[in-house]
Amino acid sequence: MQPVLKDSAVAAQKVRAMSGGDAKNSYEGTMGKPLWNNAVTSRDEQRQQKRLAVLGTGARLFNDRGFDRTTLDDIASELNVSKRTLYYYVSNKEEILFECSRLALEFMQETIARCKDPAVPVLERIALLLRGYAQLLADDMGACLVLSKDIPLSEPNRDVLREGRRSLDGLLRDLVRAGVEDGSIAPNDARLTAAAMFGAFNWIPHWNRTDNPVSHDEIADRYIGLLIDGLRKR
Amino acid sequence: MQPVLKDSAVAAQKVRAMSGGDAKNSYEGTMGKPLWNNAVTSRDEQRQQKRLAVLGTGARLFNDRGFDRTTLDDIASELNVSKRTLYYYVSNKEEILFECSRLALEFMQETIARCKDPAVPVLERIALLLRGYAQLLADDMGACLVLSKDIPLSEPNRDVLREGRRSLDGLLRDLVRAGVEDGSIAPNDARLTAAAMFGAFNWIPHWNRTDNPVSHDEIADRYIGLLIDGLRKR
DNA sequence: TGACTTTTCCACTCATCAGTTACATATTCC
């Protein structure tokens, strides 16, 4: 196939071309938002969008094959571009993974903020957090946060992600403790409880990454029901 | 350090030497059983034990660094042996991973059998299964089953493991359905329920792999309690 | 048009690592 970026006349086509052309591979963007728009965009915006296409394609391939088994040539050829071109948008392979994970954590911020509203009952806030998390994991970048969790990054990057994960975990623990305090939750070790809950959700990208995935909303509903009310019939 | 296998006089010492010598690295064997015994052992038994040491060390390093980031030289040097020597016990890198996973699934068979006893109430049988699974995950080979789950193996091996995992998952689903049938469990989608439960447990090796791990029995107790009775206070 | 910037690619280097070749030394057993 021809290198597309060079030939196409219109910027919008270019960015679409970055995504690989055919529908099944086309990069749908992050959190469901389309990656490009057809309006005339500035050079900087185009650059930013292409960079996002690199990150998104990277995330998808990392999730499919694993970080170590994905070559930069894989990502490049998915985008119909040479490997050298990728280095115009990112400075190395690690940066792709780091940025995907960092963005994923950033996407959670809105949900996190909403979970801190003291007007909402604790159990509902926990459900809110978990539902938001399930939606995050439906996205390639969100799944990347889980599936490539154990790839060792260099010093500063690693700390940034660790802090992000830690604060997410801390929030759930705090909610559990708050629930115990106000009597809505049975006493328990908040650390283990939070680990069990995140664990259940983190496993989703491991099994639900098929051609016909179960809807993450449906999964979230059942998981939340199970975690809050348990298996046992009353 | 000297190559130890060649110099040591006594078989038992040899096998201990295979494990790296110093206590912190010494290979403790599988499922808590010591790997060697001091009785005079036959050549075949020694070979088998050394093979197990290779597998166990492989599993541990795979769990620590990931399969792709573990070289055969890493495993060899952990055992104070040359890489070529490993090839006397296994035929390639994949075989190490495959055998570890296969053995882990084999270790579960006893638990699986006990869970099929119809005299025991369903909820207890589920607890039995999950407790056995948590113990499996405390072992390097068991953790390997989870942490290297997504490494692609060649055709026949992949199918063997898939079948093992599938039947484990199937058992839990069947138990859940049986519980719904006999009224001890609230109606639900058994597939999602089993996924949530295994997910919670599968995540353990991801977070509890430190110098001071939480006891897997303690984790199992809390997880089982949560999954059966839920967060909500009654 | 022509100067300037942005984007792109070909072809390369260099390191890593699975698996092998060729050989050496121990051990077992006749």
Added chain:
DNA sequence: GGAATATGTAACTGATGAGTGGAAAAGTCA
């Protein structure tokens, strides 16, 4: 003792893949 078997090593091969150098093509704007 000596043949057969088991255990081990050092040094190599061949493939793979991250990252780069240098230059050409395309786009921008006077």
